[in-house]
Amino acid sequence: MAPKRKSTSKASGAASKKSKAATSASSKKASSPRGSKKKAGGTALAFATYADPDEGYVTFEGLGKLGEDLGIDASSDTKLLVLCWRLGAEKPGCVSEEEWAKLGSEPSLPTCDKPVTLETLKAGWSTLDPAFLENSDFRPFFKFCFEFNREGTKKFLERDTALALLPICIEDRSKHTKTFLEFLETKPEDFKINRDQWCSFLDFSLNVGPAPDFLGWDADESSWPILLDEFVEFAMAKK
Amino acid sequence: MPSDAERSMLAKLKSECGYQFTTKLEGMFTDIRFSKDAMDNPGSEVHAVVRPTILAVDLDVTTLTAGYWPMQATNTCRLPAAAQAVCEPFESFYLKQHTGRKLTWLTSTGSAEIRATFSQAAKHELTVSTYMMCILVLFNDLDHGAEITFAALAAQTQIPRNELKRHVVSLCTPKHRVLLKKSKGKGVSDDDAFKVNIKYSSKLKRVRVPLVAMKEAGAHPDSSDKVPAAVEEDRRHLCEATVVRIMKARKHAKHNDLIAEVTRQLSQRFFPQPQFIKKCIESLLEREYLERDASDSKMYIYMA
Numbered sequence: 001m002a003p004k005r006k007s008t009s010k011a012s013g014a015a016s017k018k019s020k021a022a023t024s025a026s027s028k029k030a031s032s033p034r035g036s037k038k039k040a041g042g043t044a045l046a047f048a049t050y051a052d053p054d055e056g057y058v059t060f061e062g063l064g065k066l067g068e069d070l071g072i073d074a075s076s077d078t079k080l081l082v083l084c085w086r087l088g089a090e091k092p093g094c095v096s097e098e099e100w101a102k103l104g105s106e107p108s109l110p111t112c113d114k115p116v117t118l119e120t121l122k123a124g125w126s127t128l129d130p131a132f133l134e135n136s137d138f139r140p141f142f143k144f145c146f147e148f149n150r151e152g153t154k155k156f157l158e159r160d161t162a163l164a165l166l167p168i169c170i171e172d173r174s175k176h177t178k179t180f181l182e183f184l185e186t187k188p189e190d191f192k193i194n195r196d197q198w199c200s201f202l203d204f205s206l207n208v209g210p211a212p213d214f215l216g217w218d219a220d221e222s223s224w225p226i227l228l229d230e231f232v233e234f235a236m237a238k239k
Numbered sequence: 240m241p242s243d244a245e246r247s248m249l250a251k252l253k254s255e256c257g258y259q260f261t262t263k264l265e266g267m268f269t270d271i272r273f274s275k276d277a278m279d280n281p282g283s284e285v286h287a288v289v290r291p292t293i294l295a296v297d298l299d300v301t302t303l304t305a306g307y308w309p310m311q312a313t314n315t316c317r318l319p320a321a322a323q324a325v326c327e328p329f330e331s332f333y334l335k336q337h338t339g340r341k342l343t344w345l346t347s348t349g350s351a352e353i354r355a356t357f358s359q360a361a362k363h364e365l366t367v368s369t370y371m372m373c374i375l376v377l378f379n380d381l382d383h384g385a386e387i388t389f390a391a392l393a394a395q396t397q398i399p400r401n402e403l404k405r406h407v408v409s410l411c412t413p414k415h416r417v418l419l420k421k422s423k424g425k426g427v428s429d430d431d432a433f434k435v436n437i438k439y440s441s442k443l444k445r446v447r448v449p450l451v452a453m454k455e456a457g458a459h460p461d462s463s464d465k466v467p468a469a470v471e472e473d474r475r476h477l478c479e480a481t482v483v484r485i486m487k488a489r490k491h492a493k494h495n496d497l498i499a500e501v502t503r504q505l506s507q508r509f510f511p512q513p514q515f516i517k518k519c520i521e522s523l524l525e526r527e528y529l530e531r532d533a534s535d536s537k538m539y540i541y542m543a
């Protein structure tokens with residue numbers, strides 16, 4: 001998850017340290033009255049286990065806990081984002097009960113038509129790797145990364161959120177990531193990146209050749225956001 | 240004389256906006272009518288003054304009332320002696336008729352027809368601006384083929400420098416190369432020298448030498464960079480409104496088409512830079528008035 005959420009990153013930081021202990025912690029929770037029933041074959045992934053009772057949603061905190069239980073680093077594992085995307089999470093940073101229920105019905109998930117347990121999810125976790133996505137599927141996922149990580153009603157990502165989120169989302173699909181991150185670093189701290197800029201970066205990466213030539217780039221007729229015009233300028237000046 | 244269309248337009252404006260609104264326009268028409276009547280009527284007194292048979296120059300004066308016309312009185316340049324000789328009798332005649340008035344010659348406007356002999360074979364009648372006439376007549380006093388520098392032109396004609404530059408360059412264009420400029424290129428420096436192009440020729444006997452438009456001669460060459468913030472803000476709103484209007488009609492448009500259309504529609508008011516329009520489009524994208532086509536990032540879609 002985006003490390004910007006302080007609580008999440010703390011939780012996941014802890015998770016990596018005591019990932020072994022996580023299983024016992026979760027089984028303890030499973031026995032709690034509000035928790036899930038223990039099924040034969042593993043720990044059920046009950047909504048109530050991860051949801052924030054006050055919010056009625058699984059929030060970043062709950063996802064951090066899921067990461068703990070799965071033994072992954074929630075702040076850097078893109079597969080967790082893929083999971084939320086597959087669940088069709090609509091509200092930024094939240095998974096509703098209805099969406100959570102798709103764990104058992106969404107065909108692309110390892111838990112589909114199988115017992116919805118931590119163990120099943122863990123066993124099929126690697127199938128969620130975004131590297132498996134075709135570009136045509138990756139595009140909506142990449143957009144989802146923006147939507148899911150923005151704050152509630154705000155329509156942008158803070159610079160630092162973008163700096164942390166971009167490399168884990170786009171991975172090696174872009175040849176421009178490294179330079180683009182350097183470019184973002186030069187922007188003031190309160191700089192924001194909006195949806196169009198975010199989505200355009202992917203299209204830009206897929207359509208424009210690597211620096212310093214930027215093959216396919218047309219400065220005069222560029223319809224890319226100005227941010228990307230500036231980026232090319234930055235990259236060219238660097239050379 | 241105002242044409243019927245002009246007259247009816249004026250009547251409509253008068254009934255629509257009131258008497259005050261059209262006084263100046265009516266004054267302009269009256270000025271033109273009086274001047275034309277006086278000049279064209281061979282029986283009028285003024286006609287005898289401006290069309291004297293003994294002088295080599297005919298004068299046609301349009302007398303305008305200063306308050307009615309949007310003209311700034313610029314410094315009067317020094318007219319050639321022959322032209323001065325006809326202007327003076329008119330001036331004294333006019334001032335005698337209308338005591339208490341002041342008469343200023345607007346040498347920055349007007350035109351002149353001059354007979355020019357480039358060689359025995361090439362004699363032409365040139366229609367030029369008043370300033371051009373002043374420049375050309377100076378060459379009459381020089382030796383055949385002699386040069387005159389820009390600085391000397393400025394000193395002798397007393398035409399404002401940037402205006403002089405524009406008029407003298409108009410005489411050196413490839414199409415109407417009446418004068419030859421010593422240096423190459425477009426610029427004119429102080430010690431640039433000019434001489435008459437004795438090889439000048441044209442198919443036409445009467446040649447109209449048009450005035451070139453000079454961008455850098457503008458009063459504020461980089462004014463577009465330094466618009467006040469409030470104006471910039473207004474322009475942004477106008478630009479966004481234009482984008483929305485176009486997109487509302489078309490539903491979708493290619494980036495370049497949209498830029499071109501916005502530029503076209505706004506060009507009467509100001510010249511928007513493509514970057515400026517792009518900024519407006521981006522702001523509209525952010526506020527979800529528009530979105531990019533998922534399959535073509537150069538295509539925008541209007542979101543109702």
